Amino acid sequence: MKFKVFRSNGEKSYYDDFNVPHEPGQTVLDALFYIQEKLDDSLAFRYSCRGAVCGSCAMLINKVPRLACRTQVERLKEGEDNPDIKGYPALKEGEKLNENSLLVEPLPHFPVIKDLIVDTEKFFEYYQELKPCLKTEGKPPEKEYFMEPEDVKELEEYTNCILCAACFAACPVDGENPDFRGPAALAKLYRFHIDVRDQEDRLELADHKDGWWACEFHTNCNKVCPKNVPPNVAIGKARAELKKKKDDK
C-alpha cells in the first residue's frame, strides 16, 4: 500500500511516498510505525495507547481528522469509513486525494511542529479558560453524592471526550475564526453545567461571540469524533437555555 505522508521541520514542508506491506488488521498507526522503524526513522507522530483511548494520534487521514490507531487501512482502501463531513478551506490545501495512495497529514487549524505533530496549546488553553473542574458547595456529604443513573447517562456522552482535538481540526468555524473556543471546550463546559453536583454558574463563561454563539452547526465535530461526543447538541441546548434566561428577565 502506498502512503503519501506530510513532512515538515516546522519551516519547509513536502510529501514523502512510502510503500508499506499490507497486513490484516493493520491500522494507520501500525503503518506509521513500519515507516519509522524500517524506512525512515525521522518520521515523527504522537502515540501512546494504540487503542483509541488516549487521544494522542489524531491526524488528517484522507482528508478526515481522525485517530490513526483506530483507522483500519483495509477499510480505507475499500473506500469505507469516510464520514460525510462538510468541506472547509483547510481541506483544499496540500496534496489532493488520490486513489492510489493513502494521504496522511497533520491536523489542520494548528501550527505544525514536525511532520504529523502539531502544537495543540491553543486547544488546551481554551479548555482551561472554561474552568473544567467540579465546584461543589457547602460541606460535602460523608459518602458519595447521589446521582440518578439517567443523569449519569447524559453526562457520559460528554465525559467520553478524550481531548484528541479532531473536532477542532474539523470545525469550519475554527478554521475561519481562530478565537472560537471550539467544540471540545464547549462540550466540556456543558458537561459541568449539567452535573447535578456542580454549583457554579457556567454557561455565562462562553456567552459571547466566540463561545456558544459562534457555532454554525455544521456538525463536523460529532461526525469525526471517535467517541461519538455531540458538542453540537450541547451548544444547541446551552443557547436555548441562555435565550430563555434572557427572555425571562
Place this chain on the structure above:
Amino acid sequence: MEKEILFEHDILVIGGGLAGLRAAVEALKYGKDVAVLSKVHPLRSHSVAAQGGINAALGNTPDIGDDHWEDHAFDTVKGSDYLADQDAVEILCKKAPEAVIELEQMGTVFSRFANGKIAQRPFGGAGFPRTCYAADRTGHNLLHTLYEQSTSGDIKFYDEYFVTSLVEDNDRCLGCIALDIKEGKLKAFSGSVILATGGFGRIYNRSTNALINTGDGAYLAYEIGASLEDMEFIQFHPTTLYDSNILITEGARGEGGYLRDREGKRFMKEFAPEAMELAPRDIVARAIITVVEEGRGIEDEYVHLDLTHLGEEKIKERLPGIREIALDFAGVDPIEEPIPVQPGQHYSMGGVAVDTECQTEVAGLYAAGECACVSTHGANRLGGNSLLETVVFGKIAGRKAAEELDDKNAPESLFKSHREKDEKLIKSITTKDQGIVYSEILQQLKETMFQHFGVFRDGEEMRQGLDKIKQLQARYPEIYVQDTSLKFNQALVRSLELRYMLFISEALALGAIAREESRGSHYRKDFRNRRDDEFLKHTVLKKEKDSIKLEYSSVNLGQFEVKEREY
C-alpha cells in the same frame, strides 16, 4: 555563563498518570512548589486505558449485606499468593473507601445503582462485588478528573520531557536531567523526586500496555542506589483481543461473560470449578494457554469470550467501550458473536522497593503506582487493586515528600556532570554513520521475553533467555539513529527507552531463575509447587559496581495465615 540548573522546584513528580497527578495534588496542599514531568501529555498516560474499575469495600450493592475492608484485605492477600506485605495491604484496603469517595467528590462520574450510589461489580478473586466503575472507562474518567484538579491549581507541567537520569549525592536524590523532546535539549531540574513512571509491559511482544510503558523509573532509581523488588512477577491478563492484544476487561466476565473452547465448552470448569471464569488472572491465563496447547483453541491461537447471552441492552450500558474495541479492532460485534481472546502481558507487580510511606532507600526519592513495589500485590494482583494503589499511595507519596522536604544544596557541578554524561550517550547514538537500529534489538527482546519468561516458565529455558538478553545488551553500543535533527527525535527517545528495557529484562530474568517455585503469576514447569519454607520472601535487586546483586527480604505477615490458594 548559562545557569546549569534551569528549573528549581521543591518536588519533581516524574509521571503524569494517576499516581503522579494524585501525588502532585497532595504535595500542593502542603504549600509546596510542585512540578510534573512527563514524556507524554499527562492525559496520554497509560492510566487512561484502565477499564474495569477500582476496588473499595463500600458495600453499595443492594440486598447483599455489608462489605468490610478486612474482607478486601483477605482477598488481596490470598490473591497475592501470600507474598503481599500485609501492613501495606491493610493501608490499601482501609483507605480505599475514602479514596474512591474523594475521587467522586472531585468530579468523577461513576456509574450508579438505581439508589443513586456508586455502582460496584464482581471482579476476579474477590468474594464480594467490590469494584467501583465508570462504565468500562474507569481509568479515563479518573485521569481526566485528576488532570482537572491538578491543572486548576499551581502545579507546573513539563509535558513531553523525557527523564534520562536522577542526580544523587551522598545517598540523597537532588533532582533529575530530562530531555526536552520538542527542542531536543537536556535540561537540569532540582527538587525531591517522586517517581510515578508506570509499568514495563512493553518488554513483551504481547502486551495490553500503552506503547510508552518501558519501565524507565525502575532503571533510573536503580542507577542511584534504590533496590528493585519482585521483578519476576508479571501478570498476564487472560483476555486480550487476539493479535492486537488490546485489553478486554475482566469486567466482561464480571458481568457474566463465558470462556469457551472450539467446541463451545466452558473449559474453566476443569480449572476452577467454583470460581469458574472469575478465578484470579494467573489461573485463567494458564487455563487458556493449556486449552490452546491441547488443540482445543481456535486456529490454534485463541479461545472465545462469549457475551452474546448478556443481551444488547446490558452490553451497551455496561460494556460500551469493549463493544467499540471489538468492532474497531477485530470487526466483531459482541452482541452477536464471541470475541477472540488470548492471554497477554498486563501488569508489573514488582518495581522500585518502597516502604509503606513510599520512601526508597535513597533519601529524597519516593515512588508510587505501578513503578513501585510496596508490596500490595505480591505474586499476583487482583483486578481493580492497582488503580486503587495509584491513588492511595500517590497521595501518601505526595504528603511524605512534602513533609520531609529540607533545604538541600544542589551543587551545579554535579548536575553538569550528569547532564554531560547523558549528552555523551545521546551523541554516541546520533553521530554514528551506521550500526543497528533500535527496533531490531527491541523486536528480539520482546520475543525473547514472551518465549522464555511468559505464562509458563522453566529453568533451562529461562537461562537460555538470559543469555539472549545479554547478547542483546552487548549489541546496544552499536545502536544508531539516522535522524540527526534535535526536534522530536523519536528514534532517539525509543533507543534510550530500549536501554532501560534491556536492563529491566535482565533484572526480571535473574529474579525468575532464582525463584525455584511456583507462586502466583510465576509458574515454573520444573517447580510446580509453592515452597514457603524457602521462598516466602521478596526478591531484592541492588546495584553493585557493574552487576546486579540478588538478595531476599522477608514478607510482612499479619492477621491472615498463609494457606494453600484454592478457587
